[in-house]
Amino acid sequence: MSRPADGSANWGKASRQWSSVGSPLRPCAEDVAFTEAAIDRQFGQTGRPPAAVLLGVTPELAACRWPAGTRLTAVDNSRAMIDALWPAPGVPDGAAVLCADWRGMPLAAGSIDIAVGDGCFSAAPFPDAGTICREIRRVLRPGGLLSIRLFTRPERPETVDGLREAIAAGTVGNVHALKWRVAALVQPRIEAGARLGDIWDLFQQLAPAIAPFAGQPGWRADELATLDRYRDNDLRFYFPTLEEFRAVSAPWLEEVGRGHGTYPLAERCPTLLLRAN
Ligand SMILES: C[S@@+](CC[C@H](N)C(=O)[O-])C[C@H]1O[C@@H](n2cnc3c(N)ncnc32)[C@H](O)[C@@H]1O
Numbered sequence: 392m393s394r395p396a397d398g399s400a401n402w403g404k405a406s407r408q409w410s411s412v413g414s415p416l417r418p419c420a421e422d423v424a425f426t427e428a429a430i431d432r433q434f435g436q437t438g439r440p441p442a443a444v445l446l447g448v449t450p451e452l453a454a455c456r457w458p459a460g461t462r463l464t465a466v467d468n469s470r471a472m473i474d475a476l477w478p479a480p481g482v483p484d485g486a487a488v489l490c491a492d493w494r495g496m497p498l499a500a501g502s503i504d505i506a507v508g509d510g511c512f513s514a515a516p517f518p519d520a521g522t523i524c525r526e527i528r529r530v531l532r533p534g535g536l537l538s539i540r541l542f543t544r545p546e547r548p549e550t551v552d553g554l555r556e557a558i559a560a561g562t563v564g565n566v567h568a569l570k571w572r573v574a575a576l577v578q579p580r581i582e583a584g585a586r587l588g589d590i591w592d593l594f595q596q597l598a599p600a601i602a603p604f605a606g607q608p609g610w611r612a613d614e615l616a617t618l619d620r621y622r623d624n625d626l627r628f629y630f631p632t633l634e635e636f637r638a639v640s641a642p643w644l645e646e647v648g649r650g651h652g653t654y655p656l657a658e659r660c661p662t663l664l665l666r667a668n
Pocket of ligand 1: 416417418446447448449466467468469472491492493494508509510511514515516
């Protein structure tokens with residue numbers, strides 16, 4: 392199993408900046424609606440409120456429209472993130488949180504109707520993605536669902552010059568969309584991931600192109616400041632192509648649906664619906 396570099400410290404800082412982080416890094420209403428449709432679909436099939444797992448403590452998913460009687464358990468291995476974000480206002484009555492690893496969750500096999508998550512396969516080292524899918528499959532009952540938003544990179548990489556031109560043309564959208572485009576560029580291969588310090592370095596090269604937008608919505612000082620914690624940071628995020636994700640998930644989970652929103656870079660951030668057969 393791989394071990395992330397100082398992940399807890401990173402997520403602690405991230406949790407303090409949560410209000411300055413926007414889509415695509417946080418799920419927006421369109422993403423939440425996709426997950427709610429998956430929850431409704433599961434409820435419709437079983438006829439009873441679900442036993443559900445939230446992978447992480449993403450507030451938007453914790454407090455989405457769960458049926459009355461849902462038994463929700465959130466699982467996150469960062470105590471700092473749990474302390475900062477749990478419980479979100481509006482979580483289902485009786486919702487619980489476990490400080491535990493997705494690679495080995497303290498949950499009984501076949502006990503869960505639906506698992507939901509946001510960006511989980513970019514937060515955990517990608518070499519562990521197959522193990523995490525297997526573990527999700529273990530806790531889901533047959534027919535159970537996983538609704539997961541991915542942060543992917545395109546099959547055909549863009550270039551630094553192309554990205555600089557897109558910034559100048561005003562088509563990037565916001566600093567968070569730019570972070571993920573830069574991340575895809577600095578990631579040498581999926582197993583290595585994108586080192587946050589390398590994302591910060593390339594951002595500095597792009598600073599002259601960004602400067603004209605400073606202060607505008609999506610490029611406010613507090614939003615740009617979410618980059619500060621990336622400087623000299625050895626932590627890595629992981630950006631698989633859709634096919635790379637499918638290669639590790641397919642042995643355990645069958646893809647039965649996919650959708651994405653309309654915010655900047657939404658096309659790289661699909662929510663996949665997968666079923667345990
Ligand atoms: C849900 S993911 C992505 C959240 C958000 N969309 C973003 O990109 O910032 C972030 C969470 O994953 C948690 N995490 C990362 N790897 C984990 C693992 N192997 N087991 C449990 N939690 C993990 C971190 O502690 C963090 O709270």
